[in-house]
Amino acid sequence: MQQMMTSELVFIPSPGAGHLPPTVELAKLLLHRDERLSVTIIIMNLPFGPKHNTQTPSCTPRLRFIDLPCGDSTMALITPKTFLSAFVEHHKSNVRxxxxxxxESNSAQLAGFVVDMFCIAMTDVANEFGAPTYTYFTSGAATLGLMFYLQAKRDQEADDVTELKNSVTSELNAPGFINPVPANVLPEVVLDKEGGSKMFLDLAKRFRETSGIIVNTLQDLESQALKYLLCSSNEIPPVFAVGPILNLESKNLDNGKTDEIMRWLNKQPESSVVFLCFGSMGSFNEKQVKEIAVAIEQSGQRFLWSLRRPPPKEKFEYPKEYDNFEEVLPEGFLARTSSLGKVIGWAPQMAVLSHPSVGGFVSHCGWNSTLESIWCGVPVAAWPLYAEQQLNAFQLVVELGLAVEIRMDYRTDTRAGGGGSGMIVLAEEIEDGIRKLMSDDEMRKKVKDMKEKSRAAVLEGGSSHASVGKFIDLVVNVTI
Incomplete structure (x- = not known):
């Protein structure tokens, strides 16, 4: 019996921990929905950071991974200023x-490229093959809408958003938001006068050239932003809100750490534990760590704290594990809090948030973490660190009422040893945020409601389920 010719999508994710997992999950979802599709995911590896498990179950034989090695020539490109653009350019020939x-194979017909938001330069390779490019935007629709809005203001009105840098009073009436957006929650790169702003907004310009944009969000969560993105007068390609795209069955080789954490959580009362975790790049300097510890102890709250060592100054690396937490925590902290809490290194975040004993999440508000907290119905205390996280925090706290604020405008430099901005949030402020997080019943009710909506969205008849179907119809009807 002759094998059916499939429509092949080539996925190109960014090499960050927040980008590859949702790319894999989107690919698996598409393959599950339609047997006419096949997917190749091309992984551009970094020499540092966590290794991702790309093993797929036997039920997804139409999914394959190709790893591109990271040699000395690649390492030479890893500098803060040119990293992403040079890294992607370097790999174009390999992808080609x-x-x-x-x-040239007889088993699949190229149907298009699905490229991560930061890999949009791979559109050049897709064009060489006459293939359409679809952007996979792994942040929220409001951030995407803001990019388009600022790019249009720059190119059509010569408006320079970097003039708002360091302003504490300026606000933007951005169309994807209900409330005016303070300048101090804009992504730092948008305000960078040294080329970062141009690079970032040029991405939006290239998004406009693609055949569609897939966004990891849902209609009920970001209705205002999606209304703006779907307005035809804005000259934005078709937008497909397909989220939440989450890895609900994460399998990690962690030497039993997850089991140990779960055993501890099993002993705690329902909704009693506050979980502190700041993402794959999140870390703090010693002074800030001590303020957090004092806040936790003074709150008297049960806690699970993922605490990791900052990378060396000016090194582009992920945080590492501490050999001994006592070297950074206040003297006697572990002994005094042993009956109430647990300090850990790496955390199996989705498993923790899913546990019934967890009642609150002190989070950096990365988009994946935001979606996970909503899916699990766990309210957030917002403490953003970098990238678009301040904007996500603003959405959660001000626009949606799904979070309380610890410090919405906090910024750190992930390449400067954690807390590199010089900002220190004092223990009193952190303690106040934790207390509000664990006692705000109205917010908890809103989060539970959004949890139900997020789960309904991906079921048959839901808005995200329908968007996935529309995207598949677009893909399989393309003939190259």
Whole structure:
């Protein structure tokens, strides 16, 4: 029996921990929904950071991974200023060779490229093959809408958003938001006068050239932003809100750490534990760690704290594990809080948030973490660190009422040893945020409601389920 010719999508994720997992999950979802599709995910590896498990179950034979090695020539590109653009350019020839092999095979027909928001330069390779490019935007629709809005203001009105840098009073009436957006929660790169702003808004310009944009969000969560994105007068490609895209069955090789954490959580009362975790790049300097510890102890709250060592100054690396937490925590802290809490290194975040004993989440508000907290119905105390997290925090606290604020405008430099901005949030402020997080019943009710909506969205008849179907119809009807 002759094998059916499939429509092949080439996925190109960014190499960050917040980008590859949702890319894999989107690919698996598409393959589950339609047997006419096949997917190749090309992974551009970094020499540092967590290794991701890309093993797929036997039920997804139409999914394959191709790892591109990271040699000395790649390492030379890893500098803060040129990292992403140079890194992607470096890999174009490798991607070109892989795709040529796909087009020359008899088992699949190239249907398009699905490229991460930061890999949009790979559109050039797709164009060489006459293939459409679809952007996978792994942040929220409000951030995407803000990018388009600011890019249009720059190119059509010569408006320079970097003039708002360091302003504490300026606000933007951005169309994807209900409330005016304070300048101090805009992504730092948008305000960068040294080329970062131009680079970032040029991404939006290239998004406009693509055949569609997939966004990891849902209609009920970001209705205002999606209304703006779907307005035809804005000259934005078709937008598909397909989220939440989450890895609900994460399997990690963690030497039993997850089991140990789960055993501890099993002993705690329902909704009694506050979970502090700040993402794959999140860390704090010693002074800030001590303020957090004092806040936790003074709150008297049960806690699970994921605490990790900052990378060396000016090194582009992920945080590491501490050999001994006592070297950074206040003297006697672990002994005094042993009956109430547990300090850990790496955390199995989704498993923790899913546990019934967890009642609150002190979070950096990365988009994946935001979606996970909503899916699990756990309210957030917002403490953003970098990237678009301040904007996500503003959405959660001000726009949606799904979070309380610890410090919405906090910023750190992930390449400067954690807490590199010089900002220190004092213990009193952190303690106040934790107390509000664990006692605000109205917010908890809103979060539970959004939890139900997020789960309904991905079921048959839900808004995200329908968007996935529309995207598949677009893909399989393309003939190259």
């Amino acid at each position: 060779d892989i795709v040529r092999g796909i087009t």
